[in-house]
Every structure is written in structure tokens, then in C-alpha cells.
Amino acid sequence: MSKLISVVAALALCAVTTMAAAQDRYTKQKVVYHINYNGGEDDRAYIGAMRNIQNHINAVGAENMDIKVVLHGNGLGLLASAMDNDKVQQRVMNLRGQNAQFHVCNNTLVGREISYEDDLFEVFEDDIVPSGVAELSHLQMQGYTYIKP
Template sequence: MKYIIALVSAAVLAVLAVTASAQDTERYGKQKVVYHINYDGGTESKAYKGAMRNIQNHINAVGAENLDVKVVLHGNGLGLLMAAKDDSTLQTVVGSLKGQNVGFQVCNNTLKGRKISYSDDLYDVWEEDIVPSGVAELSRLQQMGYTYIKP
């Protein structure tokens, strides 16, 4: 009898968990979001890690399948991917987010102006990740219906 009660309780909890998850999906629906990073991450890249946590929390709440996320980096924001070259925690976080289809877009104006090599100085950046202008890209994405977030 105790075994049956335990099984029924487990089944009820599983149904409640699925229902709660479905309600979150219904609550938030599909979203397109652009996160704007153009600031210095501070000592030990705390601000960068906080921004990455915000993005992961957003994914957790809405579901990766319901979310189209872009991260636009320009100016001091490129420090995130510079710091990730030597910070295994940031590498793991950036890699995990990319694995959930988060796109990281890097400003070419900043690369040129600061003489930064995307292949040598930044973590996991490819030619297709480069956009002509970070601020122009933010405007373009907002015109396409992306919600602007500055963590």
C-alpha cells in the first residue's frame, strides 16, 4: 500500500511539474531578444558573468525552443570574449549559451578601432559573428522586433 501511495504521489508531482512548465511557456510565448553589452566586466569579470546568468535564467524561464537571443558586444563589451580566452568559467558559460543557439555578435568598428584580432584575441569568434557596427546592429534587431535588454 505504501508503495502504491508513493507511486501515485510521484506521478502527481510529475504531472504538476509538466503543467507548471507548460504554463510558463504559455505565459511567455515565443520571444526575440537582444542583450547589449558595452561595459567593462570589472574585477574577475563579475558583470560579464552576471549578464550571462541573466541570459541563462531567461532561457530557463521561456525555453530555448521559444527564444531567439542575440548578444551584441561593442566597445568595452568585447572584454567579455577577451576575458574568456583565459577564464575557463566564462568559456564554459559562453559555450553553453552558444549550444542553446545564443548568437554573439561582435562590432567590427571596435575591432578596427582598438586593433583587436577576433581570431587571436577573442574566445570562439568567427568571421560570421562580426557585424559592421554594434550600435547599428542593435537598431536593426529592434526594428526586426527584438526586445532590447541591457543587463
């Protein structure tokens, strides 16, 4: 029994040390995540992308992150799915609660006749950018690291 306690204590110490090392390793980061694909069966791709974003936040700390998520083309399906899929909706809300901003492409809205007010989960006028690809370039020119999960 004491051997088990020692192992558990060692694992706990290792986890705390790893978290402290991660906080020492990473400084403030500006990141743009690019989503322009279908979510697939059960929105797995969207959930996986948001899991990547959450893992990034966990490693660096929400207070050290400036995260933008640019959605265009089929990527708008993420916020459309959040209207009905509780898993997707909860992850979107959780990321927003950690200051991740979702940017929605106006070209896609117009071209596909999508109403951001009726068809997408909690999208407001301030969330809409003229062009998803132009926004990606704009953010990269401002020093944001580009990631496509």
C-alpha cells in the first residue's frame, strides 16, 4: 500500500513540475486558427480542432493567449452545428469564455446565403470579417502564428 502511495505522490509531483515547466517555457502568444472544412461524422473534425485550441490554452494559459479562430467556406459549419449539437456548443462557449474570438467570413455568408443571426450560434456583427482569407493574411502580418488543426 505504501508503494502505491509513493507512486501516486511521484506522479502528482511530476504533473505539477510539468505544469510549472510549461508556464516557464511559454510566453505570450498570438495565434490564428484556420477552419474551412466540414466537421465530418458527429462533427468530429470541429470538436478535434477545438480540443487542439483548448490544449494550447492549457499549456500556455488563457492569460497569455490572444486567439482568433477564422471560419470561412465549410468552416462556418462549426457555428451552424453549435445550434443543435450540445458538444460543439459547449466547446465554443468554453473557448469564448477564455477570450478566443471567432471571426466569420462575410463572403461565405453572402455567397451561401447564410444568416449569421438565424443560422449560426451566437455570431454578432462585430464577429464578421470581409474575407476569411484576407483576415488570415492580415493577422499573420500582425504577428499571429498560423495554425490549421
